[in-house]
Amino acid sequence: MTAAQTGAPALQLTDVRKSFGKTEIIRGVNLSIPAGERHAIIGPNGAGKSTLFNLVSGRFPVSTGSIKLDGRETTRLKPFEINRMGLSRSFQVTNIFHRLSVFENIRAATLYSLGYRYSFWHRLASLRDAAERAEEVLQMIGLRSRRDTMAGLLTYAEQRALEIGVTIAGGADVILLDEPTAGMSRSESDAAVELIRRVTKGKTLVMVEHDMSVVFGLADRISVLVYGEVIASDVPSAIRGNAKVQEAYLGTTLENAETAHG
């Protein structure tokens, strides 16, 4: 059942905490993201944005608190179990299969969701649905001309696009993107925004992003994370005007902040 059917939020975090040793990195985060929303998480370096993603995707176990995906508890589950429930994530540092071709990267990411799981009795070449889905994703991420290139030989921007392709190929309903435009030039990041808009149509998107033009261009709602706490969660215009945010995160004035982070 999808979130829309159950009416539960696509992603709900209740008092989530995470400590490494004595240091508490995430300090009681509450967040509710309805299905179909494009949600950005912003915050200064070290605020715990990536850690939060790692908790939601199951890479790290939470210390206390609960995380629900479409109303179902995922708090103690492994990354692959959470993925099978319909959540897929990308990584800040490109995390692809560098010795496989672009096409194979995408196709590998479709296999589990199409039900082939650990099969050694299917011939890959005969799996038309996997091939079609892979071609479709290749088309979406604009890497069709690089279909048979080894992923490790792609340019940086192409690898970032492939990273997103691998993330969405399995057809997950909730997509987490960790700094999808990090290290990109202006034109590359404009293209990336278009790409993200295209591939997350009708899905729930949660992204961590430093580039404010990307954030304000894409997000329906923005949460501001500072020192492991969400200090504001609202629509972009309200976040812009939020005094607490300007003080704690953006600095004293909006102009300064936009030049610093833009």
Added chain:
Amino acid sequence: MNRAKHTLIPTRVQAMAPGMTGGTGALQGGRTIRFQPVNVGRYFVWGLAAVLFAVAPLIFTSGFAVTLLSQMGIFIIFCLSYNVIFGQGGMLSFGHAVYSGLGAFFAIHALNWIGAGTLSLPVALIPLVGGLAGAFFGVLFGYVTTKKSGTPFAMITLGIGELVFACSLMFPGFFGGEGGITTNRVVGEPFLGITFGPQIQVYYLVALWCFASMIAMFAFSHTPLGRISNAVRDNPERVEFIGYNTQRVRYLVLIVSAFFAGVSGGLTAINFEIVSAENVSAVRSGGVLLATFIGGAGFFFGPILGAVVFAFAAIALSEFTKAWQLYLGVFFVLMVMYAPGGLASIILMNLRVAKYGKFRRLLDPYWGLLLTGAAALLGIVAVVELTYFRTLEGFSGSKTTLFGLPVDSASPEVWLTVIVLLVAAAAGFEAMRRRFKREWDVVQEEIEEQVAREVKL
């Protein structure tokens, strides 16, 4: 040490790994370089392999040759099975002989049961017994080893290897102690007059199983599990985020690999009619790793080359010299240093150069390498053989023969000549290698540019 500087063959070749899109290489369209045979090409290659298997003993007819060919076939299965976990799955195992060895023990007991009339099974199916035993121990030991990956995995396999070897000496009832278990393969009802008495019949049994295993393992590398094992090799962490439990992937892949290792073990039992602790030893485990690496773990056919070269070295070379393992060791070191992609990558890179019509330019540097290399080889062989002679047979006098020439191993002149030859040849080789490397890099760069242009078109 800067690896790239010392590497003859750029590591990029390793790139053309199993898992590159079924059949197509770096390019698309009509001018594709095919690093793996596709469709028609693929059937042609398999057909050629079948013909090779069939006619090999008709060309090399001596008893020695047939023995050698049989062992090559068995070793090919073993190396390919190792590459299922190593080259394709990224699991470096130091204990793979456990699966082939235990498979061999079960197979030889099965043979003896057939002989005693307590088991009714055609001898030709004995390798299947080995395979099932191998898979069984894959299920058992793999459950422990595949909980870890990387270095811990390698360490645990080393431990399991030692454990099984120790057990093989502790339980003489099953393992036969120092002497091992012997058998007679000529048992049961002959089928169409095939008794497996003559070696040539054993060869064709090996050839059949080898051919079938090759096809089966190749097919495996093109299944969802096979492809995901490539993904686990490249980036285990990401695999967890596309829905796969990497531990389960490693476990299943290891069981598949152990099955084929067991098949090779079953054939070993038939071929030698004896299985002993040596079959599960670290020496065997090391051998399969060496051979697979020499052949080229990044390519499906690499381990086949490796197995052929290694078996040839182990059997033919050991006829001529006691120092064969030393030569193999030197060869291995040189391969790791200069051609980490193995023989397969050397062949494929040169084919690529030839395809772009630039091989002619490498001919001169190649001749230089070949001549200085041959001289250096002579030098190494002379030093090694003289040393071996002095330490192992020196008591019977200092006179011996070297390359058919009578020499006095105690004479300083002989040693001086040999050492001067070695040093001069080694220096020459190094100079030639640098020259070759320069030319090679230029050629590769030109090809890359050409490839880039073609992609744009």
